[in-house]
Amino acid sequence: MTLRNLFRRRRFEQDLDDELRFHLEMQTARNIERGMTPNAARALAEQEFGRMEHAKDEVRDARGLTWFDDVRRDVRFSLRTLARTPGFVLVVLLCLGLGIGANAAIFSIINTVLLKPLPYEKPDEVVNAYETFFMGSGDGYGSVSWPNYDDWATRNRSFSSLAASKSTGVVLRGTEATERLSASNVTANYFTALGIAPLRGRGFAPTDAQAAEADVVLLNERLWRTRFGADPALIGRTINLDGRERTVIGIIPAAASINTMAWLPLIVTPEEAAARGSHNLAVTGRLRAGVSIEQAETDLKSIAEAIKREHPDQDPSRSARLRPVLTDAVGNIKPTLMILLGAVGLVLLIACANVANLLLARAASRQHEVSVRLALGASRARLVRQFLIESLILATGGAIIGGALAWFGLKALQPMVARALPRASELAIDGKMFVFLLGVAVVSAVLFGLVPALQATRGDLRGSLTQAGMRGSTGAQAGIRSALVVAEIALSLVLLAGAGLLLRGLLLLQGTATGFSTENVLTAHLTLPDSAGAGKGNFAMPLLEAIRTIPGVRSAGMISRLPIQSTGTNGNYSVVGHPAPERGKEPLAEFRYTTPGFLTALDIPIKAGRDFTEQDLRDTTSIILINATLAKREFPNQDPIGQRIKFDENEQYTIVGVVGDVKQGGLDREVMPELHFPARAGGNARDMTLVVRSTVPPTSLTPAIRAALRQLDVGQPLYREMTMDDVISLSLTSRRLNLWLLGVFAAVALVLSATGLYGVIAYLVNQRTREIGIRMALGAKPWGVVAMVMRQGGTLVLTGLALGLIGAAAVTRVIASMLYGVSPRDPITFVVVTAVLGGAALLATFVPARRAARVDPIQAMRSE
């Protein structure tokens, strides 16, 4: 009702006028009837109705309109007032824009990564299932073997469907280009379990996994659009994958996966179906309605116990574990995001403190205006509302600027964000973010507006209306403003300390020894064809030969998993002749397949024995290399060369060499024991990485390497080419992103608190101009005046720094998990950031102090 009235305002006023005029005319007519002259009759009616305007106001009140009127008037008045001080408005909008923008950016990341549900039907019911195993300290969890999956799937009572998948790569050969795609082998119920319906065509049927019918494929919508022009006729046609014609039976919506471009049926060979110890499947299931994740986990664990009873030869440490898909999808990013949210919260607090400070200064200069309005009968509530409306207008402006800053900021950071964050491709600014911005604006308006509003309207009428009052300096005012600045400095120090610790951690990490040299090293992935001659060695060696003849190439080799880039192929081993480790507690080692030339290409030292030779790749003798960590662990006082390692009774390998340690999964990880097998037929490494060291810029070699590959005519493309430096840099992306974000926030905080301090000191100097003038007239030296002002500012700075150090010491512990090699209370970092902030703060004090020293005594005294 009220809102409708508001929008039909003109009509409402017209109606009200008509209604009251009708009344007046009727009354006049009645008076005439009673024998009065028309003029007298009207006069009397009007007199009786004298309070018409008042009545109208009451009617408007009854309709709830006056409040809106007042607010509208206040808004117009505020806009006019603000327009008179564009400099002030600009500074305030910048402060708020930075504060709100930082919050909006982090919120939109959190909104996307943590709050937005996954694109599945009822995503809460979808969980990932893992096998757990003994891992030295506590249980690890990982992939599932086919027989275990099969038992889980057939025996459980908790899942409506339990699906398995295995990621792989396929080569799409077409008329124009050969392209390597990330793909996945999945069971027929995979998409049903996730609740994803094909966009076109059909999903897999159980019969698709029977070898005879298996030449089918589902394609990601993204691939269908980019490579096949969204051709609807593609369904039913065949495409060439890995040299095999496969019929496209359906298109899967792009939202289902960012990386996987093709899905193939998961076909299990009789050997795989029996290999209970071969863990290579990802398992995902949909819980039955009403079954909790804990109940389902208990169910799977009891099945795992039964499996162990039925198969006593199997690893006794194996059990089952469930995790929500969203938890897995976002990984351990949640605490990081919460820390960043805390940081931007601090930035906003600092921005608000700064704006409050500016508003206080402004309020002081408006003391006279306020006093006059109070004297004219305006209520204090009215004035407070007026001030708060001004704050709201400023906050809204700040929110608009902040939204824009967030948008551009996220766009600029997009490449880094995309690599560092899961689900980053879904990042967008949506309606929820606008609601958030609005909320932040209102909250901050109250935060920075209320104190100045109350302060400004605290009417000491007499005082303010006199000359002295016009100077508007009250002790309470200066006190609040100083306290705000102290708080700003303290909060900034906390942020700077956090950013400083991250920076130091990153620097330490970048200086960490990798165990190899990265200079002029190119890496590129390729998939060895199954059909390439008798064995992989037969394909790998000719290719390496060809590459070594390219001008500029110094050495070349291949490895199954590149250092720094990945860990994950591992298994238990034991040493022949050593006492058998306890069942289920065998030591774990990373497995690698390498070719001759790999160690030379990365400059990894051979500590003892020898590298593989070409002969080793052709022979079938069981030899391996071990890394220094494994050697130290198993053969502390022995020569490892010639010792044998076994994986089960039938598989024994003789150690022929010890190689230097390299960081496997990242610079921040401990080196694990590692074993190298010769990369030859029989090894299960299809995906290999080429490592080439050159005397020329490494990326310039790519075309020649591609040509060499084509020459061998195996139709395998090269992909993910990058220098080894890039591989390392990529592994640090998320740390770098954290540092970037926190660093930007800290810088903003630094600027805000320095300008805030500058504002307060400049204001105080202004207040004391006359006093300073007198001092100078009495012979005070300019440097004495500087010192006096600096002392005043210095007290605030020192208080702020002291409080900030206490705060930082208490708070930086929360980022301990993000740090590498640095204590959360690292003294060096604390000293440096304190010095930086203190320096900036003193500079902010020095500028007005110098101005004070230039005060012309005569001018100063005359101006009063």
Add this chain to the structure above:
Amino acid sequence: MPESAAELLQGTLALLILQTLSRGPDHGWGVAQQIQDRSREILTVNQGSLYPALHRLEEQGWIESEWGISTNNRRAKFYRLTTVGRKQLVRETHTWTQFAKAVHWVLQPV
């Protein structure tokens, strides 16, 4: 016209308006006149409170308004009791009579 003989008790005006309109739709002036006539000129309705009251009652949904033509052929705004308003009238009449009775009893000489 005599000055208002009795200050209307808070809320009484609303009751009087509802009662008046229960006899049929009328415009503001008509309502005022009816109250004056039926109270034998003891109650005079102050226009300054009549119109706010009418608008407040309409805002409450107890009466509704419509523009129409008055007996002297003028455009006027007519108010009419709504169903909710009729129920409200019954309730308020009951409250008021109870109140009046109570006051009457208290005023009885001992």
